[in-house]
Amino acid sequence: MRTKLIKSKSVTAFIIIVICLFTSISSGQVTNGNIKYGIDRKKIKPYAKFFELPITCIQPEGWLKNYLETQRDGLTGHLEEAGYPFNTIWWGTDKPDISTSIQKWWVYEQNGYWIDGMIRCGYLLQDTFLISKAQKQIQFVIDHPDSTGFLGPEFMKPSHEGDRWPYAVFFRSLLADYSATGNNEILNALKNHYFSDHFPHSSGREVVNTETMLSVYEYSGDTAMLNWAEEVYHNFIKYNDDNEGTPSFYMKDEPGSTHGVTYNELAKLGAIFYMFTGKQEYLEPSVYAYQRLDKYNMMIDGANVSSEKLRSPVTSLQAHETCDIADYTWSLGYLLMATGNVEYADKIERAIFNAAPGAVRSDFKALQYFSSTNQVIAANNSDHTPQDEGGPSMSYRPNHVPECCSGNLNRIMPNFTARLWMDDGNYGLIAAMFAPSAVTYKVGKDRRNVKIDEITNYPFEGKIEFQFSTKSTIEFPFTFRIPEWCSNPKILFNGKSLNQKFESGKYCTIRRKFSDNDKLILIFPQKLKVVTSADHGISVERGPLVYSLKINEDWQIDKEDKSTPEFPAYNLYAKSDWNYALCLNSETLESQIKIITKPMNNNPWSIDNAPIELKVPAKKVNGWQIINSSEAERENWITIKNAQGFIVEWKMTGIDTVKGNFQYTPPLPLPEKLPGMLSKNVEDVTLIPYGCSKLRITIFPEGD
DSSP: GGGGOOOOOHHHHHHHHHHHHHHHHHHTTOOOOSETEEEHHHHHTTOSSOOEEGGGGEOOHHHHHHHHHHHHHHHHHHHHGGGGTTTSSSSSSSSOOOOSSSSSSSHHHHHHHHHHHHHHHHHHHTTHHHHHHHHHHHHHHOOOOOSSSSSOOGGTTTTOOOTTTTHHHHHHHHHHHHHHOOOHHHHHHHHHEEEEEEEEOOSGGGGGGGHHHHHHHHHHHHHHHHHHHHHHHHHHHHHHHTTSSSSSHHOOOOOOOOOOHHHHHTHHHHHHHHHHHHHHHHHHHHHHHHHHHHHHHHHHHHBBBSSBBSSSSTTTTTTHHHHHHHHHHHHHHHHHHHHHHHHHHHHHIIIIIIIIIHBTTSSSBBBOOEEEESSOOOOOTOSSSSSSSSSSTTOOBBSSSSSSHHHGGGGGGHHHHHHEEEEEEOOOEOSSSSSEEEEEEEETTTEEEEEEEEEEEEEESSSSEEEESSEEEEEEEEEEEEEETTTTOOEEETTTTOOSSSOTTTEEEEEEOOOOOEEEEOOOOOEEEEETTTSSOOOEEEETEEEEEEOOOEEOOTTOOOOEEEEEEHHHHHHEEEOOEEEOOOTTTTHEEEEEEEOOOOOOSTTTTTTTEEEEEEBBTTOOOOOOEEEEEEEEEEEOOTTTEEEEEEEEEEEEEEEEEEEOOOOOTTTTTTTHOOOOOEEEEEEEEEEGOOBBBOSBBBBO
16 A cells, blocks of 8 residues: 555655755756756747746645645556556566557557656655656666667557657656756657657657657757757658648638547647747647637537547537546647747636546546536446447546546646746746645746745635745746636735736736745636537536536446456446526526535535535426437447558548447437426526536526
């Protein structure tokens, strides 16, 4: 058990600090500030608006710390309990069985996701258990290159079926380790790997390796790496002109149909290249790519439709992979750093505070592969997506097939936490996004330490307090965000309103001398809002949170699954009525909806601990019920390869009909039939934050 493997928190924290200080002192490196590890990042990346901090500068607090600790004690620290392929290691003596894999690289991709999430979670919590567990795999890879410097299994070297893609996933964990330690051995290993054979990386997601190449350039200043990354990206565009992941495709105003994860991984690349080169032809397609997602594919919970591909229109039954939550928020982080635009931070928070906790049990021991805005059953026969109709993908279990979401889940909250605070490139700090946390960093032209505690229950409340701790007065710019959804912010410094204009949807900067115990308070009123869906439904929002019907849960262990008693798979059923239409007038929401606040706790993302409830008038919808069926219709997909053996396309060849006993969440009643289905009685129903719900109705029929 974990208690046998780690020391007390205080001892653990001391060990991490000593390791990081020793690394910095022994190599003469500066571990924070605009100059990082001996490199002036502003000169290397001159067009970036924001810069990431070393991961060890940020500390999660409050509910966020508890969430990461729950990850540690759940799947993030023990994913091997979920079985294959997580009970193998990335490279080493325990070779995974790849003989039956459709694509041999899958095993390495899925473990790569997990290791990346594990190492980041470990450094954020200063937890030696997670750090050592992840580093064991990272260090083995670094210590075992071949004679040319190539890292990893030999079958990936010639590459077929996009084999180099898992490196883009796994190498993020190496860069996270470098962020914490400044270990130049990591940079040298990565440079040697990419220059070992100058592999073109031009097949599909292989080009995402340019993300790693550019990070290596940022930290090392080796211009050869920048030049090679640009050449790789240009060749990818040249040889994939008809691919949905190219800049020319992103500039089109039409819905896409590619795989959602692929879309997000490729769409961000232009924004990353822009920060180093300033070329608008890189940035503009990335910006348009996410405008397209907003227009055609964005779900109410903040993540894009992807089951597995992009689909539109967005209805109450659309779903996304849990992978998409990780990759969408990670990718938007680059657009935020490239542009400094508030919209990207707002979008990241929306997905993090709704989609992310909504797709995983609150004990972090089971997750969904597909997650939907409306799901009143989540069992092994209830998937209502075309991809796996009647299958188990919407049930909560520790592992799914394929296993990508089980690995990628572990990255979501650590990535968000690591980007809460950023460097402005001008001696100041940016509170880029909001959550309970603390940051310790060197600021001002003379680079002196300041600690800022962010004390808040955000997103459950709109008050955020920053407390400044410093040994002496320091002058530096402090930047914070006013969300687009907030129309009347209030800003107080040491109890007094500041004589400065603060606009919604903007990053605002205070330039002043900060002293010990200074306090800056942001107050963002959260107003109720009703939004409509493509299938004539309505949803309720308040600030960054979306609200869903509170449905009592009946968790039953799926005895047909081979999961362990510690990490079981579940069939989840409703124990209360869910067939309601909301009776709301968007002009009088404040008088119609009663807001109930409860004491805040450290684990607010569960149905029992929701800190906020909304009491909303509703009517029963008679005849709106679960669909029982003796057959399921599933899409049949095959891979198309070119003459070189590269997968160039996944193609749907038709629909397969499967016999069995299936139960599905129903679509919304048709508008013309709804009036005759409504009860005459109005009653109050309870809505809770989307992330607290595991069964949910989020898009409701609109009652009279």
